[in-house]
Amino acid sequence: MKTVEKVLIANRGEIAVRIIRACHTLGLGAVAVYSTADKEALHVQLADEAVCIGPPEPTKSYLNQESIIEAAKMTKAVFIHPGYGFLSENEEFARKCRKNKLKFIGPNAKVIGLMGEKATARQTMKDVGVPVVPGSPGGFSTFEEGLCYAKKIGFPVMLKASAGGGGKGMRVILREEDFVKEFSLAQQEAQHAFNDNEMYLEKYLPHPRHIEIQLMADQFGNVVALHERDCTLQLNHQKVLEEAPALAVSNKTRQKMVDISIQAAKKINYVGAGTMEFLLDDPENFYFMEMNTRIQVEHPITELITNTNLVELQLRVALGEKIDLAQASISTRGFALECRINAKEAGKITALHMPSGYGIRVDTALYQGYRVPPNYDSMIAKVIAYGHDRNNAIALMKTALDETVIDGIQTNLDFLAQLLDEPEYLHNKTDVNWLEKLTKVG
Numbered sequence: 001m002k003t004v005e006k007v008l009i010a011n012r013g014e015i016a017v018r019i020i021r022a023c024h025t026l027g028l029g030a031v032a033v034y035s036t037a038d039k040e041a042l043h044v045q046l047a048d049e050a051v052c053i054g055p056p057e058p059t060k061s062y063l064n065q066e067s068i069i070e071a072a073k074m075t076k077a078v079f080i081h082p083g084y085g086f087l088s089e090n091e092e093f094a095r096k097c098r099k100n101k102l103k104f105i106g107p108n109a110k111v112i113g114l115m116g117e118k119a120t121a122r123q124t125m126k127d128v129g130v131p132v133v134p135g136s137p138g139g140f141s142t143f144e145e146g147l148c149y150a151k152k153i154g155f156p157v158m159l160k161a162s163a164g165g166g167g168k169g170m171r172v173i174l175r176e177e178d179f180v181k182e183f184s185l186a187q188q189e190a191q192h193a194f195n196d197n198e199m200y201l202e203k204y205l206p207h208p209r210h211i212e213i214q215l216m217a218d219q220f221g222n223v224v225a226l227h228e229r230d231c232t233l234q235l236n237h238q239k240v241l242e243e244a245p246a247l248a249v250s251n252k253t254r255q256k257m258v259d260i261s262i263q264a265a266k267k268i269n270y271v272g273a274g275t276m277e278f279l280l281d282d283p284e285n286f287y288f289m290e291m292n293t294r295i296q297v298e299h300p301i302t303e304l305i306t307n308t309n310l311v312e313l314q315l316r317v318a319l320g321e322k323i324d325l326a327q328a329s330i331s332t333r334g335f336a337l338e339c340r341i342n343a344k345e346a347g348k349i350t351a352l353h354m355p356s357g358y359g360i361r362v363d364t365a366l367y368q369g370y371r372v373p374p375n376y377d378s379m380i381a382k383v384i385a386y387g388h389d390r391n392n393a394i395a396l397m398k399t400a401l402d403e404t405v406i407d408g409i410q411t412n413l414d415f416l417a418q419l420l421d422e423p424e425y426l427h428n429k430t431d432v433n434w435l436e437k438l439t440k441v442g
């Protein structure tokens, strides 16, 4: 009998469930890991095996590299899928997997490191011909250096943490006189969140849209771009609602973004799923912001418009398959949007009804009676609508959100429903700051 190869999923929540399903579809075994807070979690129930890796605190469980590697060895897993967040962009972890003869699903450790250090990533992209937001040539740690660059770039500037992510350690600095104070606050935040105080600067763009290109690369140098997503709607630099395709991008610009992204991925020998994030400051002008070297939360909208299963593709690439898609044959159909349902508090789900029906997909790990633990990311479900055009997808989403019942804890469902009624949203007249302003007015 052929032994089934196993994938250990070093994650929790909806993405762990998503990966387990993809493993099973391909006939692969799925090993879950969990913290003591997640004993009753859905991913533990759906996996073939589950190993407890520590207490609730992420640093002692889902970020505990030794425990996870031990769990993989114990269960004889061949692959480790890191999902998003946690260890998904951790160079050291990718390297440790390899040392322990485990196949980390993603690019090699060096590439993760190169893109994870954001100031270095900017420079690398610049070197391979990708336009980047004008800014400091590299990272720095003193305000004197920073101020010197800021004056050269011209205020307002955007100060960012080199090791940044999730909007942490980021500050818009409007005037020279605010620099010292803002710099020290942002640096403290960076030090606290990433244990790294290197910062870098970019020109602050007043009204950009956030557009990103989904890439998939195999181990043989084939890279395809599965078109773009528009993730302009954000609060505290965190995405709230995502759309695909991006209607604000002209065809010419879209093509340029796709070509440049593919070229860059080839030059850095990229393997696996990755996303090139850009800021678009008018329909023709875009700048590279960062590359995420993992699957993203919003991947389902790309799956719907391109009719591809991205997580399955990640697994196939890891299994050594070639991507046999010609770039010219990848087209999009219809329009998809995703709403991120967030919990505002921990607690027990006393009643649950998730929407379904034509054009609706829900990715979640919730079930009735489940207790949302206080220790992790607040995102508890993604509602995804797929229609023939933007208006249709919005209409499907509204109906879906209306139908959704999550009792027992407070969520952002009402907020999302209201957002879908905003005239500026409906006319697609937004930028990355729009939602923030709206919440301050409202």
Ligand code: ADP
Residues within 6 Å of the ligand: 133, 158, 160, 164, 165, 166, 167, 168, 170, 202, 203, 204, 205, 206, 208, 210, 234, 237, 277, 279, 289, 290, 432
């Ligand atoms: P993180 O990795 O912490 O999420 P990013 O560098 O991806 O940070 O930026 C997050 C968001 O911040 C972007 O999507 C955009 O809304 C805003 N942003 C980033 N850089 C700039 C800039 N130079 N000008 C204006 N807004 C920016």
